[in-house]
């Protein structure tokens with residue numbers, strides 16, 4: 001199996017370069033993350049990448065795999081694959097990108113429940129949380145694959161992007177939340193979304209992001 | 216040498232459920248708080264992966280009470296639990312769950328407004344609250360949202376490498392900032408350790424990469440006392456291949472639905488170990504049976520045994536085990552047609568840093584909560600108790616730590632900091648050629664073989680020898696020189712801590728000449744009433760024992 005990996009250490013390299021590896025892995029069901037681990041532990045490649053849970057639960061490992069955003073731990077490894085850092089994010093080193101500005105923008109959304117002051121007591125608050133969409137939206141693992149795949153985000157930074165729209169929708173749908181989330185979404189560029197659906201295609205959780213945005 | 220100095224009232228080390236809860240409570244009590252996480256906040260620990268649920272004796276599903284929860288927990292823990300801590304756990308778990316909903320979580324409901332509660336192994340009532348099979352994820356989201364409300368500072372991808380002390384009290388920590396490559400000095404009036412467990416010391420584990428037990432080594436280095444370090448829970452069923460998925464949990468529901476275990480020879484081997492309950496025997500029995508089969512060479516070529524559901528109708532498999540269908544089809548296995556290959560996997564550390572009711576350790580200003588702390592689970596943990604533990608004790612640790620905000624900063628011994636700086640970066644200047652990964656592999660292997668599911672005096676002594684020689688070889692390790700996102704450096708530093716933790720585990724296991732809960736000695740296979748004692752370990756590997764703390768439930772078999 002041949003793998004091409006994006007390498008870049010801004011402190012040492014003048015510009016990014018690609019390193020090719022030939023690995024002898026014949027295992028059934030091998031994932032991209034497994035190949036990266038192999039390169040580092042067996043070949044001492046010293047590639048920087050993020051990972052934690054290995055099972056699509058933590059959202060740490062999203063990268064570009066053959067120019068498409070995906071979770072390294074769930075995407076099957078293929079011959080001649082090209083691994084690059086997630087698009088639309090600044091590179092820290094190799095496959096690791098900075099989430100800083102995304103996080104800051106998120107914080108601006110005041111992403112917490114704008115609840116009243118009355119505390120639930122004893123029997124737990126009878127909230128009508130059975131809306132399925134609301135529940136599903138909370139399952140986002142914040143991998144930012146959708147941000148890496150959004151063409152509008154790529155050219156127009158005024159648009160907050162699908163992950164953040166998902167976050168706003170999560171609060172909009174929460175009956176306990178009192179903030180005007182719709183106004184917030186508009187402010188963050190809701191109408192810039194072309195509903196092309198690219199974000200939905202790459203979401204490992206299978207959210208129908210573009211449809212929920214319109215909601 | 217030092218690239219940056221940070222100051223905070225309360226430093227929280229670890230960003231899982233326990234760390235986040237501690238930070239929230241400290242911030243609510245007006246302390247300045249800084250959370251430092253080795254990976255990403257909320258996404259680099261076990262909490263976010265926890266599926267099953269959160270034990271709280273609401274008694275919504277059926278008759279239940281904190282008292283019953285208490286008894287289940289202590290009996291499950293084979294009386295090694297610190298019963299004071301268990302009393303706190305069962306009393307406060309429901310309140311803390313309500314907190315979580317207040318922060319934004321939404322647990323599953325029955326048709327009524329009441330919470331849904333499911334049955335879990337070892338619990339005599341349906342007590343486990345959940346949100347589908349993503350309970351931990353839901354909790355973590357709520358905790359992250361609440362910490363945003365409180366504007367708590369979070370520093371991600373900083374590995375704490377040591378705790379600093381001044382006159383026997385903790386006064387801060389040092390850290391390697393993985394993203395920038397900086398060496399940080401963090402001064403604090405109180406430190407809350409919430410680094411989780413260390414199941415990564417074993418080659419096969421359900422745990423994420425960051426769980427290398429750093430907190431045990433950090434606490435040990437600061438002079439704190441640890442307890443029950445020999446107690447490690449192994450989950451019987453976990454994936455074997457592909458390599459990238461090795462150790463991942465295969466839910467107990469597979470056996471619950473009628474899955475059968477076979478060895479390579481096609482025998483349903485559970486008949487030899489527990490003919491009555493067969494596959495539905497308890498976790499420790501199934502784990503040991505599997506281990507024995509593998510030791511005797513009856514395993515599959517991949518190194519596991521078969522778990523088969525193909526005799527069940529497709530409709531049942533697809534309906535009730537859909538997650539497993541997905542997990543295995545990701546691995547190229549159609550479980551409706553072929554058997555799964557599974558083997559046991561290291562899952563949870565019951566032992567840890569000894570704490571009092573306010574989570575303070577034996578070192579002043581140092582607090583611990585979550586999996587890194589010991590005492591709550593005794594010799595065996597019940598499923599669902601850990602998530603509750605993170606919240607109950609996270610809050611207590613945060614509360615007690617925030618009271619130290621009124622104190623002054625203690626002076627930092629700069630010589631010690633410089634020494635630590637040299638220790639951390641010596642690997643980048645190493646002369647040898649040894650790969651840190653080959654050493655980690657040897658440690659993992661010896662722990663698995665000699666200090667794993669079945670232990671003997673001889674094996675444990677062998678493990679001790681191996682640990683010694685790996686520590687020696689550490690001097691020859693060289694990692695790449697870059698400072699920025701240097702994973703090899705992180706892994707080397709982890710290894711150094713893992714060696715300390717492993718030694719504590721092995722020495723404690725050697726001392727416990729009986730079998731109890733998760734600790735099984737083939738040379739002492741019976742439970743010994745004289746051993747209702749905790750093994751404590753502290754500086755210079757000094758071991759001692761102490762009778763377990765009893766409040767309400769007297770140990771069985773002890774007059």
Ligand SMILES: Cc1cc2nc3c(=O)[nH]c(=O)nc-3n(C[C@H](O)[C@H](O)[C@H](O)COP(=O)(O)OP(=O)(O)OC[C@H]3O[C@@H](n4cnc5c(N)ncnc54)[C@H](O)[C@@H]3O)c2cc1C
Nearest residue numbers: 229231233253260261262267268375411585586599601602
């Ligand atoms: C697959 C799986 C399923 C589980 N299911 C359940 C369940 O259903 N119910 C239940 O009750 N329990 C369950 N558990 C156990 C439970 O999840 C854990 O015991 C609990 O979440 C531990 O929480 P914690 O906050 O102590 O640690 P964690 O959530 O593991 O967090 C540890 C944190 O410390 C950080 N850290 C580690 N070292 C350092 C360092 N040196 N410097 C800085 N930061 C550091 C890590 O990055 C991480 O953020 C499960 C565990 C696993 C692995």
Ligand code: SF4
Nearest residue numbers: 150193196197199210
């Ligand atoms: S649907 Fe909207 S958010 Fe999604 S990728 Fe297209 S433009 Fe971006």
Ligand code: SF4
Nearest residue numbers: 140141143144146203
């Ligand atoms: S919406 Fe989907 S793709 Fe986007 S961050 Fe969440 S899980 Fe990832």
Ligand code: FES
Nearest residue numbers: 052054059061073
């Ligand atoms: S490693 Fe957690 S999602 Fe891939």
